Amino acid sequence: MNQINLKEIKSISYERAKIKNGYTDKSLRVNLDANDIIINPIEENIKNKFIGGKGYDLWLMWNAVKGSTRWNDPENAICISSGPLGGTPGYPGGGKSIVTSISPLTGAPIDSNVGGYFGPYKKFSGFDVIQVDGKAKKDTIIFIDGIENKIKIFEATDLPIDAYELSDVLTRHFDENKPVNVSVVTTGPGAANTFFGCLNFSWWDAGRKRVRYKQAGRGGIGTVFADKKVKAIVARCGTISMKSNNPADFEGLKLVTKSHSKEIKELDPKQNRMSLVGTTHLVPIMNDHDCLPVHNFKFGSHPQSRIIGEEVYEHIFDKGYDGCWKGCTVACSHGVKDFSPFTGPYRGQKVFVDGPEYETIAGCGSSLGIFDAHTILEINFYCDAYGLDTISVGTSIAFVMECFENNQITMDHTGGMDLSFGNRFNALEIIHQMARGEGFGAIVGKGIRQMKQIFAKDFGADAAFMQDIGMESKGLEFSEYMTKESLAQQGGYGLALKGPQHDEAWLIFLDMVHNFMPTFEDKAEALHWFPMFRTWFGLCGLCKLPWNDIVPEDNKDTLEPAKVTKHLGWYADFFSAVTGRKSGPDDLLAMSEGVYNFQRIFNLKMGYGTRKHDTLPYRAVGPVTVEEYESRQERYDEQLKEKYSLDISNMNSRDKVAALRQKRLEQYELLKDAVYERRGWNNNGIPTLATVKRLGIDFPEVLEVLKKNGVA
Amino acid sequence: MIEVDEKQMPWFPDMTVASVFETLDNVEFCSVVRLNGKLVSSPKFAETIIPDNSKIQLLPLVSGG
Numbered sequence: 001m002n003q004i005n006l007k008e009i010k011s012i013s014y015e016r017a018k019i020k021n022g023y024t025d026k027s028l029r030v031n032l033d034a035n036d037i038i039i040n041p042i043e044e045n046i047k048n049k050f051i052g053g054k055g056y057d058l059w060l061m062w063n064a065v066k067g068s069t070r071w072n073d074p075e076n077a078i079c080i081s082s083g084p085l086g087g088t089p090g091y092p093g094g095g096k097s098i099v100t101s102i103s104p105l106t107g108a109p110i111d112s113n114v115g116g117y118f119g120p121y122k123k124f125s126g127f128d129v130i131q132v133d134g135k136a137k138k139d140t141i142i143f144i145d146g147i148e149n150k151i152k153i154f155e156a157t158d159l160p161i162d163a164y165e166l167s168d169v170l171t172r173h174f175d176e177n178k179p180v181n182v183s184v185v186t187t188g189p190g191a192a193n194t195f196f197g198c199l200n201f202s203w204w205d206a207g208r209k210r211v212r213y214k215q216a217g218r219g220g221i222g223t224v225f226a227d228k229k230v231k232a233i234v235a236r237c238g239t240i241s242m243k244s245n246n247p248a249d250f251e252g253l254k255l256v257t258k259s260h261s262k263e264i265k266e267l268d269p270k271q272n273r274m275s276l277v278g279t280t281h282l283v284p285i286m287n288d289h290d291c292l293p294v295h296n297f298k299f300g301s302h303p304q305s306r307i308i309g310e311e312v313y314e315h316i317f318d319k320g321y322d323g324c325w326k327g328c329t330v331a332c333s334h335g336v337k338d339f340s341p342f343t344g345p346y347r348g349q350k351v352f353v354d355g356p357e358y359e360t361i362a363g364c365g366s367s368l369g370i371f372d373a374h375t376i377l378e379i380n381f382y383c384d385a386y387g388l389d390t391i392s393v394g395t396s397i398a399f400v401m402e403c404f405e406n407n408q409i410t411m412d413h414t415g416g417m418d419l420s421f422g423n424r425f426n427a428l429e430i431i432h433q434m435a436r437g438e439g440f441g442a443i444v445g446k447g448i449r450q451m452k453q454i455f456a457k458d459f460g461a462d463a464a465f466m467q468d469i470g471m472e473s474k475g476l477e478f479s480e481y482m483t484k485e486s487l488a489q490q491g492g493y494g495l496a497l498k499g500p501q502h503d504e505a506w507l508i509f510l511d512m513v514h515n516f517m518p519t520f521e522d523k524a525e526a527l528h529w530f531p532m533f534r535t536w537f538g539l540c541g542l543c544k545l546p547w548n549d550i551v552p553e554d555n556k557d558t559l560e561p562a563k564v565t566k567h568l569g570w571y572a573d574f575f576s577a578v579t580g581r582k583s584g585p586d587d588l589l590a591m592s593e594g595v596y597n598f599q600r601i602f603n604l605k606m607g608y609g610t611r612k613h614d615t616l617p618y619r620a621v622g623p624v625t626v627e628e629y630e631s632r633q634e635r636y637d638e639q640l641k642e643k644y645s646l647d648i649s650n651m652n653s654r655d656k657v658a659a660l661r662q663k664r665l666e667q668y669e670l671l672k673d674a675v676y677e678r679r680g681w682n683n684n685g686i687p688t689l690a691t692v693k694r695l696g697i698d699f700p701e702v703l704e705v706l707k708k709n710g711v712a
Numbered sequence: 713m714i715e716v717d718e719k720q721m722p723w724f725p726d727m728t729v730a731s732v733f734e735t736l737d738n739v740e741f742c743s744v745v746r747l748n749g750k751l752v753s754s755p756k757f758a759e760t761i762i763p764d765n766s767k768i769q770l771l772p773l774v775s776g777g
């Protein structure tokens with residue numbers, strides 16, 4: 001084991017709060033400017049309005065930052081919470097952490113929902129939420145010891161550089177005899193040198209006797225972490241059980257846990273087989289529905305996609321239990337053992353790769369034209385070890401490759417690298433450069449929004465073309481679904497609070513495949529209901545996958561199969577049993593709506609959050625180029641003729657691209673109108689006074705922000 | 713005979729996934745099946761021939777990550 005040096009610079013003992021009904025009612029603040037450790041109570045009215053998880057994070061963030069705060073200002077905070085239901089062993093998906101910060105990419109609050117044991121361990125150590133702010137002068141480790149009831153701040157030297165080794169070394173250091181008691185949050189060198197650093201949240205895999213990790217990937221929270229010189233936050237706590245949350249109704253909790261867990265065990269093998277293949281089944285499915293991003297979202301399918309999907313990974317994944325939470329029966333967090341990278345610092349060594357999931361395969365595989373399962377594994381491994389978000393990495397490199405193929409940038413700019421689609425060695429080289437903060441990789445690591453400016457200003461690239469093909473919105477790179485043929489999913493990405501991530505709404509199949517929402521009103525209803533319900537998982541500390549990735553056998557016979565009504569009932573029972581707040585499915589939605597609107601107003605406070613910020617690159621809406629148009633000519637021609645009643649007999653492909661563009665952009669604006677109205681927002685996308693009053697979030701500071709933006 | 717979600721159905725020559733669907737209720741939300749272990753998506757239902765003694769599982773609504 002590496003010899004690491006930790007110098008204790010602050011230590012406090014504390015009385016561990018007794019957990020009641022899923023809450024400790026305490027928050028922990030660590031201020032790195034003064035090395036202050038502050039424990040605060042959480043008031044009942046805050047609990048009732050913000051519930052926990054992302055709600056608590058956002059409330060603390062709101063109070064920590066000003067409208068002028070930038071991501072690298074000391075007052076920017078990183079908040080981590082797990083929510084009242086988080087930490088329920090055996091409940092599928094019952095142990096997530098939600099992390100927030102002001103994002104280096106978007107300038108607004110970003111949130112990420114992540115597995116691993118940290119969130120629950122922190123809670124069972126006595127804190128519903130932790131806020132880290134200020135900036136340390138030297139590399140720092142924060143240690144929350146829920147066994148000894150101490151919180152310590154260390155200055156650290158001689159630490160491993162990357163997250164792969166660091167997570168392992170710290171886990172063993174902080175509890176050599178019982179590493180299962182430890183969970184660490186780390187990042188890697190790429191986080192300090194890019195704007196899309198991720199955080200790795202660990203857990204001890206008792207079967208394989210090794211540290212595993214999951215990523216809080218989106219929006220560059222790892223970059224904020226590195227900027228604060230935090231090398232790790234470590235939580236340690238003893239044995240936990242279903243009683244650890246001190247639930248209001250233990251028998252009720254046991255019953256609902258058993259029901260959901262048993263159903264998944266029975267039905268997953270008959271449905272998506274996620275316990276065997278994770279989310280890799282989505283690769284062939286998306287491909288066959290023309291929704292898999294290929295070559296920077298230009299196309300939706302590729303004949304070679306089969307060799308990067310479940311048929312291959314099922315055989316590569318290491319066999320064994322792969323729950324990123326204790327007892328989760330979905331157990332979809334697979335990995336590959338004894339993988340030997342062919343580049344970089346681990347070249348020729350045997351490593352364990354946590355992943356890949358669908359997003360990484362699509363972003364770092366098909367979107368780059370790389371149809372090689374091993375290269376995708378290598379990219380996955382290095383992104384995690386370097387602390388880089390695989391989605392932003394993949395989508396950014398795809399943008400660069402399309403710019404290269406269109407001569408917007410050349411080898412003079414890339415340091416001599418040929419960045420044509422499919423060039424796997426140079427894709428990997430960019431990632432190594434990002435980690436070192438060197439060469440062309442350092443530019444790519446700034447993200448698409450900044451690259452567009454740099455390429456136009458310094459390299460003379462065509463700004464309008466890059467605006468069309470650069471797959472970012474609000475500054476965040478797109479996650480990996482094609483939205484061109486689904487207006488509802490365009491809204492799912494374009495209207496998402498933090499930027500184009502699918503965790504708010506995933507409506508492609510309902511809209512495009514099943515044509516379940518033909519009118520604007522139908523789409524607006526879906527773009528209200530789904531984001532609200534999906535938000536609830538983040539408030540409570542849960543994973544969304546067990547809700548609708550495995551569904552009851554009779555789900556298709558129910559009135560609203562997309563909502564998986566039986567599971568809604570179970571989640572309401574789960575919430576009632578832990579918290580003692582008797583709730584039905586509609587109550588869950590009401591909880592989310594307040595927090596959702598609060599986050600929209602938080603965006604406004606930071607200078608965003610209006611209609612003009614809900615825009616999309618045209619690539620997400622329709623075909624940018626003639627080549628794209630002609631790849632789906634039949635579909636587009638028919639649309640121009642049938643849907644828009646245009647006579648296209650004298651149009652060439654270029655004219656048709658322009659005509660379709662005009663129509664589709666109009667449709668997107670009409671969709672915005674309908675969604676804003678449904679959500680109780682004005683035409684500029686701002687919640688109205690009546691809405692904030694109805695939701696009980698009419699705090700004076702909220703009203704002040706609204707007033708500044710013309711809502712009074 | 714073939715088996716669809718563990719229920720037996722008579723097989724006929726040139727049977728496709730689409731033709732099986734015509735005989736089933738409430739399948740409008742099913743866009744993917746597993747045919748003898750392999751995924752088949754709705755754009756290929758009409759062209760995918762089902763061999764005798766096949767096993768088909770109807771996968772529920774695809775929900776995305």
Ligand code: SF4
Binds near residue numbers: 323325333546
């Ligand atoms: S469903 Fe998968 S990602 Fe979610 S908690 Fe379980 S193992 Fe982790």
